[in-house]
Amino acid sequence: MGHFQVFYLFRLYAEISFLLVFSWAVLKLATWARIRFELKVSFSHLVAIAHLLLIFSILLPIGLNLFPKATLFRPAVQIWSGTSPVLGSQRYLSIRSPAKDQFTSNGRQRVTISERAFIVLMIGIAIISINLILISFRRLLAFHRYLRTLPVIRKIGNVQILASDECAVAFSTWLPKRALVVIPMKCLDHSSDYRLTVSHELQHHRQGDTRWLYLTEFMKATFFWNPGIYKFSKLLAQLQEFACDEYLVGRRNYSSYAYGSCLLRAAESTMGLKGRLVGTASMAEINDPSLLKRRIEMILNQQKRPKALVSAILTVSIITILAGSAYAAKNSIQDETLTLEEAKALAVSAQKTSKIPITINDLVLERLNYFVGTPEGRKWIKHGLELMPLYRQMILEKMDSYSVPKELIAMPLFESGFKNLPPTPPQKGAGIWEFIAETASRYKLEVNDRVDERLHPVKETIAAMEYLRDLNHQFKDWRLAIKAYNEGETRVQELIDQYGTNDPWILERKSGGESYLSGVMAVIIILNNPTIIN
Numbered sequence: 001m002g003h004f005q006v007f008y009l010f011r012l013y014a015e016i017s018f019l020l021v022f023s024w025a026v027l028k029l030a031t032w033a034r035i036r037f038e039l040k041v042s043f044s045h046l047v048a049i050a051h052l053l054l055i056f057s058i059l060l061p062i063g064l065n066l067f068p069k070a071t072l073f074r075p076a077v078q079i080w081s082g083t084s085p086v087l088g089s090q091r092y093l094s095i096r097s098p099a100k101d102q103f104t105s106n107g108r109q110r111v112t113i114s115e116r117a118f119i120v121l122m123i124g125i126a127i128i129s130i131n132l133i134l135i136s137f138r139r140l141l142a143f144h145r146y147l148r149t150l151p152v153i154r155k156i157g158n159v160q161i162l163a164s165d166e167c168a169v170a171f172s173t174w175l176p177k178r179a180l181v182v183i184p185m186k187c188l189d190h191s192s193d194y195r196l197t198v199s200h201e202l203q204h205h206r207q208g209d210t211r212w213l214y215l216t217e218f219m220k221a222t223f224f225w226n227p228g229i230y231k232f233s234k235l236l237a238q239l240q241e242f243a244c245d246e247y248l249v250g251r252r253n254y255s256s257y258a259y260g261s262c263l264l265r266a267a268e269s270t271m272g273l274k275g276r277l278v279g280t281a282s283m284a285e286i287n288d289p290s291l292l293k294r295r296i297e298m299i300l301n302q303q304k305r306p307k308a309l310v311s312a313i314l315t316v317s318i319i320t321i322l323a324g325s326a327y328a329a330k331n332s333i334q335d336e337t338l339t340l341e342e343a344k345a346l347a348v349s350a351q352k353t354s355k356i357p358i359t360i361n362d363l364v365l366e367r368l369n370y371f372v373g374t375p376e377g378r379k380w381i382k383h384g385l386e387l388m389p390l391y392r393q394m395i396l397e398k399m400d401s402y403s404v405p406k407e408l409i410a411m412p413l414f415e416s417g418f419k420n421l422p423p424t425p426p427q428k429g430a431g432i433w434e435f436i437a438e439t440a441s442r443y444k445l446e447v448n449d450r451v452d453e454r455l456h457p458v459k460e461t462i463a464a465m466e467y468l469r470d471l472n473h474q475f476k477d478w479r480l481a482i483k484a485y486n487e488g489e490t491r492v493q494e495l496i497d498q499y500g501t502n503d504p505w506i507l508e509r510k511s512g513g514e515s516y517l518s519g520v521m522a523v524i525i526i527l528n529n530p531t532i533i534n
Contacts, residue, residue, distance in 0.1 A: 008065070009122060015061035015326065020219070021228030022325050023053035026318055027235055035294070043242035045311040047207065049318055050236045054215065056319065060326035132221035140279050147173070147180060153188075159205065161198060163188060168269045171282040172201040174210035181205075184269070196254065196262045197283055203244040204281040212236070213279050238291055240281060242298060249299050260299045267292050337373035338532070340365055343525070350528035355405040356478045358524065363508060363515055367522035372532050381526060381533055384417035391418060391432060395461055402465035405478060410523035411464075411485070420455055430454040433464040443467055479504040479517060486516035 027050050034041050150162040159179045172181045181201040187194050204210055216233040223229045245263075248254050266283050338346070343360045346368075351358040371377040392409065399406050412418055415434040423430040428437065431454035437447045443463035445453040453459045471481035474489060483504060484492040495507045508517050526533060 012061055012065060013122075013125075015065075016057055017223055017226050017228070019057035019061065019322065019326055020223060020226055020232060023057050023322065024228045024232035024235060026321060027053055027232065027239075030314060030318060031235065031239065039314070040310045041314055042311065043239055043246045044207065045315070047209075047236070047239045047243045049315055050232075050239060051212065052315070052319060053322060054212075054219070054232070054236075056322050056326070060323060064326055128224060129222045132224055133218065136217055136221060143173075143277060143279070144175060147182070150182065153183075159202065169266055169282055170197045170201055171277060171280040172204045172210055173277075173280045174205065174213075179205045179210070192258055193262045193265065196248070196259055197266070199248055199254070200244050200283045201281070203247055204240065207240060207243060209240045209281045210279070213281060217279065237281070241283070241291070241295060244283075245295055245299055256299050260296050263292070263295060263299070337369045338365065343368055346525050346529045346532065350407075350525045353528065354407045354524065356407060356524070359505065359521060360525075361505060363505070363518040364521045364525075367515060367518045368525060371522060371526060378533050380417055381413070381523070384413045384419075385530070387418035388413060391457055391461075394458060398458075398461050398465050402469050404465050404468050407524045407527070408468065408478070408482070408520075410520055410527055411482065413527070414519050414523045420457060422452060422455060431460045432457055433460050435460055435463065439463075439467065475502065477502065477504060480507075482520050483507065483511075483517045487511065 027046075030049065031046060033039060034043075034046060147162065150164050152160050153163050154161040158177055159181065162180060162182045163185050164182050165185045167182055167184050170181065170183050170187060172179070174180070179202075181198060183194065183197060187197055216229070216236065219229050220233060245259070249256050249259050263283065267289075340360065340362075343365050347358045347360045371381050388409075391412070395409055395412070396406055398404075399408065412432045412434075415429070416432050418432050420432050421430065429435055430452060433454075435443075435445065435454045437454075440447050440454050440460075440463065443466055445456075445459060445463050447454060468478075468481055468485060471484045471489060472478055475481055475484065475492065480492060480502065492507065495510055496502050499506065499510055501507070504517055508515065
């Protein structure tokens with residue numbers, strides 16, 4: 001699995017997780033406002049809104065990720081992917097808050113882990129989720145096998161009403177092509193309670209509550225660590241109960257007093273019970289006296305008929321808020337690496353002012369994403385750009401004098417980051433152009449124990465211009481001149497003779513990992529598009 005796919009899955013998972021918490025908060029606020037201000041919104045509409053919130057929490061991140069990266073504001077968390085000079089060729093993901101531009105090693109601003117560890121983390125979450133799903137599935141199968149042992153006391157189409165001595169409270173559940181209602185045996189002795197209870201449980205089926213239970217159970221298993229989905233699921237179950245109560249009590253042939261009394265007796269039956277049977281909806285919300293109180297108050301104090309306009313306005317407002325939040329979540333976690341298409345667009349822009357063919361391929365893209373998409377690379381480029389004004393005008397003048405393309409000012413930025421330093425082991429180069437002693441002597445730079453003219457920016461720049469000019473005369477291609485500047489003209493000529501081609505990119509792949517031309521090409525693109533590192 002590539003680093004892009006790993007990041008995409010992580011971002012998608014994180015965005016859905018955030019939206020689940022946000023959806024619960026929005027639904028909680030809407031429910032509170034409906035009760036507190038007596039809004040003319042039915043609970044069935046709130047249930048429908050809850051369904052939309054749940055579906056949109058899943059689909060919006062997927063849909064928004066089909067659009068290009070947003071750049072309206074800086075993300076709260078950035079994730080970079082690339083290769084590190086420290087870790088060698090090992091891929092890694094770096095997660096950092098971009099609140100500050102400084103890069104520290106104390107671990108407070110940035111966390112860097114190998115992509116392998118990141119994949120292991122994702123696999124671990126997937127394994128736990130799958131296990132929880134399988135556990136719920138096995139429990140559900142066992143439960144449904146038990147239901148097949150219960151007697152059917154009535155059948156209406158695909159609806160079956162079953163009786164049980166073991167259950168303390170009535171509940172409903174759904175199977176493909178079967179809608180089941182289970183009634184306690186003792187309820188059969190009270191015709192009024194039996195009628196009200198069956199009607200309530202059938203209403204759960206009409207509302208689709210028993211089907212939505214499967215989705216919420218799946219989401220709880222997938223996001224097992226996220227409290228938002230548990231709170232959302234509980235609030236949805238409560239709204240479903242309110243919706244059933246509202247629908248049934250609003251009908252003329254159901255007495256509010258009789259319904260409330262039945263509800264109280266059902267609640268008494270749940271005393272001492274823990275939890276809820278998986279995949280079931282029940283008339284009595286277990287161990288929640290405050291909900292029972294609110295339900296009875298709603299039953300005894302019927303409001304005026306809900307207005308569709310108020311419900312529509314509330315629905316549109318909530319979905320708009322959720323869409324905005326999904327967009328914010330998409331922007332809050334961003335991958336700073338460039339896609340091949342994005343890099344090609346940058347190359348087209350750079351080509352407009354370049355005398356050298358600007359190429360984007362996998363080698364250049366990898367180098368480009370190191371500078372754009374990793375903290376170390378960005379730090380190197382930013383620091384080099386800060387030093388660049390010290391030498392820029394002088395270098396451009398010398399380039400003009402020797403007819404060297406001005407875009408090759410990218411070479412000292414790539415070579416040294418414009419740090420005019422003496423050679424330090426294991427490197428042999430020195431100065432902003434990183435001349436080695438042998439080449440420096442060939443171009444009349446004095447290098448000995450007393451003097452090192454490689455550290456004289458003007459003299460070294462003149463030597464670099466002469467060397468590049470000579471290389472271009474030899475190979476008739478500035479790209480090969482760039483490559484030979486690093487590897488030496490002898491080595492490049494050997495590659496040309498060995499492979500029978502002077503295509504610089506074929507030779508770049510045959511050079512055994514040098515990728516010098518790729519790095520310079522990436523820096524040329526950055527210099528023509530400096531905003532990509534901001």
